[in-house]
Amino acid sequence: MPIFLNTTDTDFEAAFAAFLTTKREDSPDVDAVVADIIADVRARGDAAVIELTAKFDRLELTPQTLAFTPEEIETECAKVSAEDRAALELAAERIRAYHARQMPEDASWQDDTGATLGWRWGPVSAAGLYVPGGLASYPSSVLMNAIPAKVAGVERLAIAVPTPDGICNPLVLLAARIAGVDEIYRIGGAQAIAALAYGTETIAPVDKITGPGNAFVAAAKRRVFGKVGIDMIAGPSEILVIADRNNEPDWIAVDLLSQAEHDESAQSILITDNADFGQAVTAAVEKRLETLERRQIAGKSWRDFGAVIVVQDMAEAVVLSDRIAPEHLELCVADADAMAVQVKHAGAIFIGAWTPEAIGDYVGGPNHVLPTARSARFSSGLSVMDFVKRTTLSKMTPQALAAIGPAAERLAISESLEAHGLSVRARLDRLNET
């Protein structure tokens, strides 16, 4: 049974605090193994990647077959139905349109001393996208990772997607082609992350790695962070639905299940101001669970981590939501727009009952790579910003240096950094001479 809380319960605060800190994932400590794998790939390059792929994916590769050839990609893409292709293309078009608006602007201005200040944005030169293989091999994730990179202007975009036993998902390859990916490698795990970060004889290193993965991939990303940029360490995901009684319980139930079906450590939470409505949704979830294809996974997630929280009023709902800082927040309330404005911490907000979260997973336009495990408190979903970086610009005139240089010199001296001060003083002295 999911947890059922009411803010009027005397022990609510303790129960909610415990709920917030519930650990939903038993991350195995694979750090030592991953460190060895990375060292091996750095030392032996292709040979290590090929051996590890044989071991973990039961797939024999050569340096020549590490990457899919254009013909192989073509053959796989041809297997996709016209309907699936059209759906992918609609999704790609909408994701591109949304992300195109995210390109940050350069700036340049002159201040009152005559100094010119500003900044300029530019794309990362090469990016690598990790795409999980097997069950969780999602073409939508390829679009969500690759399109922001291409919109940002990334010149070279490589994908690593493991193909255990040689099995690949044609939709993943088609999504990569639609998004404009340049290279696709049939490798996975920590060895793929190491190959992308450090390069091998066959795989050129990239500057930034994004994309979800298992514990090995996450540990590897954490380790190569600094050598390359990474997006985030994704944890199990969650949805929070805030709904009043004027909703169809079954709609809310399937929305909750659409998160629960991802994996057993996913979390689905309903906050409502009506206990009867909460019960009705719970009943609807149970009914749907009878026939759902992934009822094993979704049922376990719902029983273990699901929650229904009854609040006195919707202001209370927003406060609790901010403490949860959900990855996905659905607002099915009378004035959803007004509530959305009040929310401080959420990865993505879906406003109104006609906006099921699944729209955002595929075709809404915003990115579906979002901060999990309460990290919406400090981080954002994937965007064009992840594939650009800023160079700050400063240009002094002699007059500007005369105006602010003495303060710099003074601070340099106070920090015992004499040469810093001298680099300003040498110029100021010249000004005084003339």
Next chain:
Amino acid sequence: MPIFLNTTDTDFEAAFAAFLTTKREDSPDVDAVVADIIADVRARGDAAVIELTAKFDRLELTPQTLAFTPEEIETECAKVSAEDRAALELAAERIRAYHARQMPEDASWQDDTGATLGWRWGPVSAAGLYVPGGLASYPSSVLMNAIPAKVAGVERLAIAVPTPDGICNPLVLLAARIAGVDEIYRIGGAQAIAALAYGTETIAPVDKITGPGNAFVAAAKRRVFGKVGIDMIAGPSEILVIADRNNEPDWIAVDLLSQAEHDESAQSILITDNADFGQAVTAAVEKRLETLERRQIAGKSWRDFGAVIVVQDMAEAVVLSDRIAPEHLELCVADADAMAVQVKHAGAIFIGAWTPEAIGDYVGGPNHVLPTARSARFSSGLSVMDFVKRTTLSKMTPQALAAIGPAAERLAISESLEAHGLSVRARLDRLNET
């Protein structure tokens, strides 16, 4: 002697590649120690922090003396000279003005299906800034970290600054007060990072941690990444000066030394199209090194990691600069503005001979926390963006859902995520009923 390369040397490419991969820092592997410290602070809170501070900083604290009191801060600030105070205030004002322009804008628009899409930015609620103690305790870094946070709207800003043997730098406390810091703790090392990330009885946890530190601090930041946001793992820093013969060799020499004096693993590089000028700068560096206060440090950095690279023309200089992706890039050339436009990878550019890099360390306005060790390829200096996060917004109408819902349903089915599809289908069915 610094390395002296010429792009016309037959072995230039090999020598430059080796130069690029030279390891300048022997990071001790302190990860196991740091893991223990973090676990200890999580388990025992204040008691662990106090014990570790006694051990590492030879300072006996109690829960009551972990933080500076307002009176203590006042007393320390009163020790600062009027001139230093004025310099700090000028710096703060300019940094604030520059960063105020970085606030990103919210967006909202309606697309052709009638869906409303957009995003909203909001500040991180609480941030922690690490400030190294001892020699490298720089008030300028306090301003550079704290002001962007306050400009972003961070409500609670805590500083951790170790005070070994109880010694603190009054300028650090004054900088914190000028920047609007709310809490100052006299703790450091991995224990400070753990306390900020997980909280103790006395120290409330924060959502984001920024600021430089030693190997222990860096390892701790890497470990708490995910629980909180972090800025970057800073490595030894570097300056690249591109200068033609029409420069005063001594100016360039002090600019190079202003980086070299930071620490022995700092790196100063000159690229010039004139070998004689390169020699003249080298001679000027040697001359300055005779009397420089920090000549031990600067001399070692210059001898071990300094470099003079002679190019055929300035186009070559830009290409090499992008491969180095320097933290600081000074352009002392005829048309520095034009060259700045061509540069792809650099943390900060200082345009023209009247803009010594040290101006950017203190009073220019842009941030001096910049990507080191070639990470300007994929990351940016500290900014307001580090203290805000984005929530994406989607609102469908029934018509919008009718237009794009079927594609979402199709993709959900292709990914075997039935409930995702059902959450769309349930609503589409209602539309078809009416």
